[in-house]
Amino acid sequence: MQTSSTHGEQQRPFPALTPAQRYHLDVYGYLVIENTLTENEVGRLREALQRLKRDFLATGDPANALVRKARVSTYKPHHMHFAHVMESDPAILDYLAHPRLVAMAEELVGGSVRIEESEAIINSRDPHANPNAPLAYGFHTGTRPQYGTYTENGLYHCNFVKTLTNLTDLGPDDGGTVCIVGSHKIQCSEQEIIACAYEDPSLIHQVIAPAGSTLLFGEALIHATGRIRSDRERVILIGGYTPPMFQAWNGQEPSADFVAQTPEALRPLVSGSDKWQWKRRFRTLGMRAQADA
Numbered sequence: 087m088q089t090s091s092t093h094g095e096q097q098r099p100f101p102a103l104t105p106a107q108r109y110h111l112d113v114y115g116y117l118v119i120e121n122t123l124t125e126n127e128v129g130r131l132r133e134a135l136q137r138l139k140r141d142f143l144a145t146g147d148p149a150n151a152l153v154r155k156a157r158v159s160t161y162k163p164h165h166m167h168f169a170h171v172m173e174s175d176p177a178i179l180d181y182l183a184h185p186r187l188v189a190m191a192e193e194l195v196g197g198s199v200r201i202e203e204s205e206a207i208i209n210s211r212d213p214h215a216n217p218n219a220p221l222a223y224g225f226h227t228g229t230r231p232q233y234g235t236y237t238e239n240g241l242y243h244c245n246f247v248k249t250l251t252n253l254t255d256l257g258p259d260d261g262g263t264v265c266i267v268g269s270h271k272i273q274c275s276e277q278e279i280i281a282c283a284y285e286d287p288s289l290i291h292q293v294i295a296p297a298g299s300t301l302l303f304g305e306a307l308i309h310a311t312g313r314i315r316s317d318r319e320r321v322i323l324i325g326g327y328t329p330p331m332f333q334a335w336n337g338q339e340p341s342a343d344f345v346a347q348t349p350e351a352l353r354p355l356v357s358g359s360d361k362w363q364w365k366r367r368f369r370t371l372g373m374r375a376q377a378d379a
């Protein structure tokens with residue numbers, strides 16, 4: 087991962103995905119790429135998030151506290167969801183600006199991107215949940231097919247994309263993100279699609295991957311937090327990306343101070359300063375992936 091001092095030389099691969107990875111993404115609406123981060127990078131990020139958690143808990147009122155400009159958007163003893171973590175530790179900006187991950191987001195958006203949100207979740211098994219209860223997830227989307235998606239060169243694009251990296255190993259009982267495959271393209275009621283998935287759970291895929299793997303998807307895909315049945319804690323880090331003329335998520339616009347001290351080469355990514363000068367870029371399916379720049 088690059089450090090702040092080398093951000094000025096940042097080059098991103100294009101296309102970032104192999105033809106088979108791109109096809110998988112088009113068909114299912116998501117892609118899991120294993121080991122995008124090194125063990126050191128995973129350790130550094132996990133430490134940054136555990137420190138953030140400790141500092142929030144130390145305030146005595148985590149649900150209402152502000153720590154290094156981050157907030158807690160969901161607070162339950164077994165589930166903490168942090169919002170706007172970008173300014174809280176340099177390791178997190180390094181993650182959000184990781185050339186290969188940003189390149190993956192750009193490929194799905196269809197051009198240059200800005201960071202729309204930076205979030206993290208540290209969660210463990212709900213001690214009150216019945217492990218044998220029927221399947222029930224908090225399925226949701228951030229946009230829907232048609233107004234948030236389009237096709238170019240026959241390939242699917244979405245203007246609201248997430249890279250979600252697990253910093254702990256995810257086995258089948260460890261609550262990896264779940265999604266309803268194909269829902270990124272289906273122009274039907276979300277509730278009716280969800281009902282189909284509960285009727286046929288083979289339509290629900292779950293992330294199972296070693297620590298340091300990245301789930302890439304567009305927010306038109308119906309998705310949710312998985313259910314943890316094991317005793318292992320899950321730690322994930324989330325980057326959201328949009329074209330530069332879009333706004334950051336509510337309350338996630340970077341502070342002026344942070345933008346001012348961001349290396350110049352990363353400012354458009356962090357602040358969306360390119361605005362309507364969106365650099366569109368599209369691949370064809372058969373284009374070979376460029377090795378990491």
Ligand SMILES: O=C(O)CCC(=O)C(=O)O
Pocket residue numbers: 207248250262263264309310311312322324
């Ligand atoms: O907890 C998860 O795995 C899902 C996160 C999520 O729903 C999101 O980033 O929109």
